[in-house]
Amino acid sequence: MEIRYNNKRDQGKRSGEKMSDKLISSLAFDKTVRGFAVDATATVQEAQRRHQATGAGAVALGNVLLGTLLMSAAGLKGDQTLSVKVMGDGPAGLIVADGRSDGTIKGYLQYPQITVPEDPAHQIAVHEAVGTQGTITVTKDLGLKQPYNGQTPLASGDIGADLTYYLAASEQIPASMGLAVHLAADGMVDAAGGFLVEMMPGATDDTATALETQIKALPQLIDWLPEDHTPADLLDAVLGAKQQILATQPVAFQCDCSKERFAKALAGLKPAQLQQMITDDHGAEAVCRFCQTHYQFSEAELKALLPTE
Incomplete structure (x- = not known):
């Protein structure tokens, strides 16, 4: 399944009015579907501040940070790490994010101070910054002798859609990911979040159809973000009310350099x-x-x- 979101501006609250960033995980459809949702507004704002990124740079880096946070929550445990590298033909250049199972993440992009066309609502389509040709490389250090490496071509420059394709093509996981970074009129990030759902063994065709129908019925994610919706609200919309919340954890931009x-x-x-x-x-x-x-x-x-x- 693939889902895309158009960037539309909404008069929402700035991050100072939001709760702390967090990620939740759940099970639904008789425990045959895993769901993850994250509000990482302050995390992406911190990345924008540290790299002095323009709105376009923040949208590109923010989408990769969001996708990495969700995949880390879905695929890591203990001290394991996951790295996502996006090398597209857009002006952002190389984008890298490193995530851990504890919800901490760090990342950078090669050219943070880029400028690309905006829509009338001052929003930026991520493919304008990332490009539409290139590769996504995922490296997992699972504590084995060698890390796992997988690579797929960029399919669209929409990071959520391209990571959805990566999961299906490289890890054989039927999934759907939606990501969005919302900008205020001054080009600063004022909301960032997304979701990931994965089909597990035992999921039926009827489950896949129902899930796809619910995802298609969602409002534009970019319109949800500046409002008071929580990650739990987002999973309710994606998976329906009959789900089991498994865990809630904080997320934050945190570098381990010294x-x-x-x-x-x-x-x-x-x-x-x-x-x-x-x-x-x-x-x-x-x-x-x-x-x-x-x-x-x-x-x-x-x-x-x-x-x-």
């Missing part, structure tokens, strides 16, 4: 490269591409990283 990690990376450079930094610059600055945190290394700190004889 100065110690960058020190290890610097220590892995050739001694001549470190010495050049010491001689020419008397120090170094490292910038995390995921969260834009800057780490300063003094001349003395760089000298301490040189191998001893």
